Amino acid sequence: MLDERKRKILQAIINDYISTAEPIGSRTIARKYDLGISPATIRNEMADLELLGYIEQLHTSSGRIPSAKGYRLYVDALLSPETITEKEINLISNWYDVKVRRVEEVFQETAKIISRMTKNISLVLAPQLSQATFRYLQFLPLDESRVIVVVMTDSGFVENKVIVMPSGTTVEDLQRIALVVNKHLAGQALDSIKPSVLRRIKADVLANSRFFDVAMEAISQALTVDKKERVYLGGTTQLLNQPEFRDIDKVKNIFLMLEEEQLLCDLLHAHDGEGIAVTIGQENKYSGIQECSMISATYKLDGQIIGTIAVLGPTRMEYGKIMTLLDFMNSNLGQILKKYKL
Amino acid sequence: MLDERKRKILQAIINDYISTAEPIGSRTIARKYDLGISPATIRNEMADLELLGYIEQLHTSSGRIPSAKGYRLYVDALLSPETITEKEINLISNWYDVKVRRVEEVFQETAKIISRMTKNISLVLAPQLSQATFRYLQFLPLDESRVIVVVMTDSGFVENKVIVMPSGTTVEDLQRIALVVNKHLAGQALDSIKPSVLRRIKADVLANSRFFDVAMEAISQALTVDKKERVYLGGTTQLLNQPEFRDIDKVKNIFLMLEEEQLLCDLLHAHDGEGIAVTIGQENKYSGIQECSMISATYKLDGQIIGTIAVLGPTRMEYGKIMTLLDFMNSNLGQILKKYKL
DNA sequence: CATTAGCACTCACTAGTATAGAGTGCTAAC
DNA sequence: GTTAGCACTCTATACTAGTGAGTGCTAATG
CATH class of the missing domain: 1.10.10.10 (Winged helix-like DNA-binding domain superfamily/Winged helix DNA-binding domain)
Known part of the structure; x- marks a missing residue:
């Protein structure tokens, strides 16, 4: 030592x-x-x-x-310990108050706040729907042939999908299907609802099998489509202010990476435990950011880890300040989500 | 001459x-x-x-x-006339087939296709919800206190919002409110639904006024929240390949602009007539892109202009090729939207 | 014996100078 | 009207000091 x-x-x-x-x-x-x-x-x-x-x-x-x-x-x-100031806390809560009107906006705005405060790129991995559990589904008629399937989850997320039904389908047919499906799926985790599960349900709806296939197709789409997690980015231009990134080619590599959402998901998933993780330079798996450091923190809702927030910048970054901020943000995010979700 | x-x-x-x-x-x-x-x-x-x-x-x-x-x-x-090749057409329709699963994705993927094919930044202004007309609204109970307001529009867009209801609200109360509201608002353009209209409805629901205020608040939120148009960007990194943008500071200006969605909306609205418009260099209103040209084209659905697609790049851009492509894309987009909306 | 002053040395950076090359405008010949 | 020829302009490149920040090593110091 x-x-x-x-x-x-x-x-x-x-x-x-x-x-x-x-x-x-x-x-x-x-x-x-x-x-x-x-x-x-x-x-x-x-x-x-x-x-x-x-x-x-x-x-x-x-x-x-x-x-x-x-x-x-x-x-x-x-690292010398840093504290977050009263002023900064006010800034943050004020930002949420002014900018956020609905749950979905929380993530984008969180990314913006973080990038603004750290002068670096921020990434926010929003919760996957698949971790939510199925509450119930409902068919809402749109016109003669089209119907909207609305899937509701425990936490209040709503997923919807417009489908075309075979002619002759009545509202009652739909309600019967909904009833059966709801009975089977209520309380199940979305990602446990696989085609095999849906097929098993089919037996129970035999009387309506004509519509069932179309309905099932739509349901499984409504369920799977947003399993894809979303990554929200903030302050990508901040990188251009860093003297080590005066070189267009370095910047290009990083920006190209930032355009690939799947890659970012993987990157943020690299840290899926609790608390804060710091990866420095070559510790990063992706060669494009080996001149960068990333500080990431997972956040929870109701005791369960549901997402990650991270800051990406040159290895020469203000580790102390950023770690303190992320620590604050992630302990805050659960409450904020609850508040805006109601 | x-x-x-x-x-x-x-x-x-x-x-x-x-x-x-x-x-x-x-x-x-x-x-x-x-x-x-x-x-x-x-x-x-x-x-x-x-x-x-x-x-x-x-x-x-x-x-x-x-x-x-x-x-x-x-x-x-x-300009020497350019034609779009069979191969390119196949590429495009194939891209949509593979990548697009739901209406909302059409815009993002359109932006990606365009940027990929033109090697420039593309912008897609997605239709505002406010131009849609109200079809009906429904309350879906979530748990004891929470309810989801689902608003449906003519074209099949669905907007939803979770609200907390005063304790003691029954499903019947909600249905009564829904009935009255639907009667009043059906067929109206979303942006014509102002607080004054909502207040007029109130008279009809006096018996349930206790819940009415909460419900109205939620409805107006669900209605207004997505008036905000969305701009989808594609290929922002393409700019970094252009020799005239080797200079970080020029790039920074443009990227900063691209982060401001409202600005982009204004930019794309500058051209709201039919067909293709080209603005070259200093013809652009925003000083940040006066070294750029922008080619924009409006697209229609059911005969009505509902959005704009555009390509942004250095003044030295392949005008002919890009104009031909945008022409093809915008005449295509209406059909594609119909197809995926179903 | 750890610390420090002194000094020779290294190397990036800057300014100044020369040279090459691409392109021009003008003039005179075709 | 067109073109060959030529002097001229200006950038870009390469080379050459000269400067200065910083080092490592050595010898003196408390």
Whole structure:
């Protein structure tokens, strides 16, 4: 383990690099940080730190920058605790009050708040519908031939799908099917409702089998279609403000990744335990963001993890501040969801 | 008006600049395009074209590039007609078949197709709900205190909102309210349903006034909330492939604009007549895209204009090809919407 | 014996200069 | 009217110091 002085110096290097994005030399450390030692001593310590792999040099006569290993130690042990201010809390709750009118908007706005406050890209993985449980389904006639299947879940999410019914289907036919289906599926998790389950139901509705197939098709579509989780992005342009991303090609790689929703889902799922996770640089699986760090946090509703929020930025990011914010946001998000869902 | 030879030369300059992004000189024109005249003659003609404002020079010894006025003439008069290939048509219909499962996805996928095929940013303005007309509304009980208000429109769009009802509300109360509301609102355009209209209804439901206020609040929310039109974006990263956007700051401006949905709506509404519109460079109202051109086309459903599709890119874009594609897409979109809406 | 002053050395960055090359406008010949 | 020829302009590239921030090493110091 590093001694106190080495840690102080490493901390100074990282803090400075985080705010300036410039390599930092022994002179500057001695001047800016009051460590009571001369540049020469700092140089010796820095040589040690470099040997240990915590910092690196771009070329022999440049200052030092933190290495991935350095950031890792920083995040794990050197981070000075940050608190979220009263002002920030007000800003957040005010934002929700003004901008959010319905559940679905919570996620997009959460992403916006986070990116605004951290000056980085934010990602919000919204809960999959499949984790919800089926409450009931209802057919609402639209006109002579078309019917809307409305599927309701426990938590109040509503999924709907317009279908065309064979001519001659009556409202009563539909109600009978709904009755049977509801009896079978009530309380089941959406992702446990597989074609086999639906087929078993069929036996119970034999009398109406003519409409059943169409209805089942629609139901299974209404059920599956939104299993696809949604990722909401915020502040993608923030990346363009970072000096390490002046290079269009680096930016392009990352933006291309951000356009692939499935990839983002996977990325956010990499962390599916509780609490906050930090992946630094090459720790990231996707090569496009190996010059980035990602801080992610899972949030809960009624004690169950239902989604993830994350911040993506250059490895040189304000870990402390962002972790504190995400911690606050994710403990908050459950309540906010409840509130807006009613 | 320009004589034939001048037009040929201007056409050559613009075509070449569109494909190379490099200023073009008299020598190159003579070599690449078989006009039967010498570089010197071309130089003379180019001097004229510059005097007339159709082309410009970056500095005295550089080749010429088209000016905004040049592009304008090109688009209005010089464009060689392009046709869409069988292969492309298949690609498009196949894309819809594979990717689109529900109405809402049509717009996002349309944006993706267009950006993929044009290598530029695409924007799709999806129909506002407010243009739809109210069909009927229904209350679906969720649990003891919560109810879902489902509002259905003519075209089969469904809007829903969870509300909390005062304790003691019965299903019959709700049905009575629904009945009255439906009687009053059926067939009305959503954006004509204002608070004053709702208040007038109140008289008819006096017996249930206790629940009425809550219900009305929810209804008006369900009605207004999605008046907000949605803009779907595709291929924003394509911009980064353009040589004229190697500069991060230019890109940033445009990306910032793309994040503001309201702005994009306004932009797309600038063209609300029929057919295709092209705005070139400074013709654009928003300063951020004055180095861009935008080609937009409105699409219809049942004879009525319901939205806009557009392509945004550098002024140096393949006008002919893109206009042909948009023309095809917008004439196609109505059918596709019908098909997937069913 | 850890610390520090001093110094030679390295290397990116900047400014200045020369050169090459693409393209022009003008003039005179065809 | 068209074109060959030529002097001229201006960018882009390569090369060459010169500057300065920062280092590592050595020897002196408390």
